[in-house]
Amino acid sequence: MNQSQSNVQNNTLLVLIPGLGAVGTTFLAGVFAHIRHGRPIVGSISQNYKVSDPSGQPNPRNFTPLSEHLGLPSLSNLAFAAWDITPENAYESAKNAGVLTPQDLEMVREDLETIEPMPGVFISDYVRRLDPSYVKKGQSRSQWVDALRADIREQKAKHGTDRAVMVWCASTERFLDPEPVHQSLAAFEQGLADNDLSIAPSQMYAYAALMEGVPMANGAPNLTLEIPALQELALQQGLPIAGKDFKTGQTFMKTLLAPGLKAKLLGVQGWFSTNILGNKDGLVLDEPDNFRTKEHSKLESLHSIFEAERYPELYGDLHHTVRINYYPPRGDSKEGWDNIDIVGWMGYPMQIKINFLCKDSILAAPIVLDLALLLDWAHGQGWSGVQEWMSFYFKDPHAQEQAVHDLMQQHGTLLSTLGVE
Numbered sequence: 238m239n240q241s242q243s244n245v246q247n248n249t250l251l252v253l254i255p256g257l258g259a260v261g262t263t264f265l266a267g268v269f270a271h272i273r274h275g276r277p278i279v280g281s282i283s284q285n286y287k288v289s290d291p292s293g294q295p296n297p298r299n300f301t302p303l304s305e306h307l308g309l310p311s312l313s314n315l316a317f318a319a320w321d322i323t324p325e326n327a328y329e330s331a332k333n334a335g336v337l338t339p340q341d342l343e344m345v346r347e348d349l350e351t352i353e354p355m356p357g358v359f360i361s362d363y364v365r366r367l368d369p370s371y372v373k374k375g376q377s378r379s380q381w382v383d384a385l386r387a388d389i390r391e392q393k394a395k396h397g398t399d400r401a402v403m404v405w406c407a408s409t410e411r412f413l414d415p416e417p418v419h420q421s422l423a424a425f426e427q428g429l430a431d432n433d434l435s436i437a438p439s440q441m442y443a444y445a446a447l448m449e450g451v452p453m454a455n456g457a458p459n460l461t462l463e464i465p466a467l468q469e470l471a472l473q474q475g476l477p478i479a480g481k482d483f484k485t486g487q488t489f490m491k492t493l494l495a496p497g498l499k500a501k502l503l504g505v506q507g508w509f510s511t512n513i514l515g516n517k518d519g520l521v522l523d524e525p526d527n528f529r530t531k532e533h534s535k536l537e538s539l540h541s542i543f544e545a546e547r548y549p550e551l552y553g554d555l556h557h558t559v560r561i562n563y564y565p566p567r568g569d570s571k572e573g574w575d576n577i578d579i580v581g582w583m584g585y586p587m588q589i590k591i592n593f594l595c596k597d598s599i600l601a602a603p604i605v606l607d608l609a610l611l612l613d614w615a616h617g618q619g620w621s622g623v624q625e626w627m628s629f630y631f632k633d634p635h636a637q638e639q640a641v642h643d644l645m646q647q648h649g650t651l652l653s654t655l656g657v658e
């Protein structure tokens with residue numbers, strides 16, 4: 238019996254993953270390694286956070302794991318399904334991604350091999366650097382949406398559950414400005430019927446998910462859920478949505494450190510961030526129009542944290558530059574450098590250097606887990622539309638007005654919304 242068959246029960250939560258690449262497979266491998274071999278889950282609020290004893294007894298050992306406190310599904314109650322544009326199963330794809338050691342992959346090989354992707358919906362103009370070999374038939378957006386909806390229904394039936402969430406782990410799409418077709422649900426549905434070229438593949442997955450009653454989070458920086466049309470649909474369907482762009486390496490450090498500099502009211506003249514990475518994500522981002530999407534998402538945070546309008550003398554001339562360099566020898570082991578030019582007493586300049594050697598997908602995997610479990614939890618609370626309290630997980634949080642970027646402020650909001658602060 239394979240993993241998915243063994244999970245057939247009504248409280249199964251089906252996690253739908255467009256994009257069975259480095260992040261998606263690292264997430265899956267970690268879940269299976271935990272279930273089968275007790276490998277630790279690290280970096281996940283849902284699994285690692287401990288809630289104090291409600292009686293307030295000062296007993297340091299009296300803590301309940303958050304997952305238990307909130308009644309979240311256990312990891313063995315998760316089932317998975319994915320889409321990709323190449324047919325490799327999760328084991329083969331994880332091997333190609335090169336994030337985990339061969340020994341670790343062998344340990345979960347059987348489980349990973351059961352996860353074979355469904356053919357994706359792909360339009361080359363949105364991701365120019367990839368060559369698809371496994372895509373859905375059909376010529377129009379309405380046909381592709383129908384096919385995605387049929388996939389979701391089939392996966393729910395296969396896993397014997399109606400409870401599902403979708404977390405977008407596929408490649409970054411090219412930069413897309415909101416167009417009239419995105420402005421209302423009626424215009425979007427007309428656009429699907431007319432095969433409007435401004436409807437991106439990720440928006441088709443999102444529409445299909447929401448129509449099938451599935452909450453969705455977007456881990457990439459593309460314009461997907463933050464359009465009025467899909468937000469209207471989420472509210473109409475009573476479904477929570479969240480995005481965008483997993484906050485993992487450099488932006489995580491940025492939104493941790495910048496609030497500290499701001500708290501001390503030290504001036505900042507410049508923040509130069511550069512990275513090298515050599516995975517498929519890096520290859521896709523080597524295309525200028527796809528990098529533009531990422532750059533947009535990465536630049537927003539400092540502006541919001543420093544409030545240059547309020548403190549023009551300290552932050553009014555801030556130069557913020559972000560570069561990503563595709564450098565194949567590094568694979569998923571990204572290296573990021575930040576040079577921060579700060580200003581102190583009497584205008585004296587100083588510098589801070591950060592050199593972060595991270596594994597991108599190791600940082601992203603626990604975010605996928607938390608988003609899946611917490612979106613499902615939010616759905617159970619009857620919440621719908623944009624879940625701003627999940628901003629902690631994103632580089633460029635969706636917000637109704639001004640997004641909060643300060644990591645610790647986001648953390649406080651997350652915990653207080655979960656009722657555990």
Ligand SMILES: NC(=O)c1ccc[n+]([C@@H]2O[C@H](COP(=O)([O-])OP(=O)(O)OC[C@H]3O[C@@H](n4cnc5c(N)ncnc54)[C@H](O)[C@@H]3O)[C@@H](O)[C@H]2O)c1
Binds near residue numbers: 405521
């Ligand atoms: N730490 C991180 O790794 C990190 C952080 C923030 C955001 N992200 C974003 O998460 C996404 C995934 O990152 P990754 O490192 O796993 O990339 P990846 O290239 O390894 O995986 C993406 C997968 O998506 C597939 N794909 C592309 N278009 C598709 C489509 N339309 N339908 C189905 N599958 C499709 C690709 O074939 C690939 O297998 C990227 O958008 C990336 O920018 C990653």
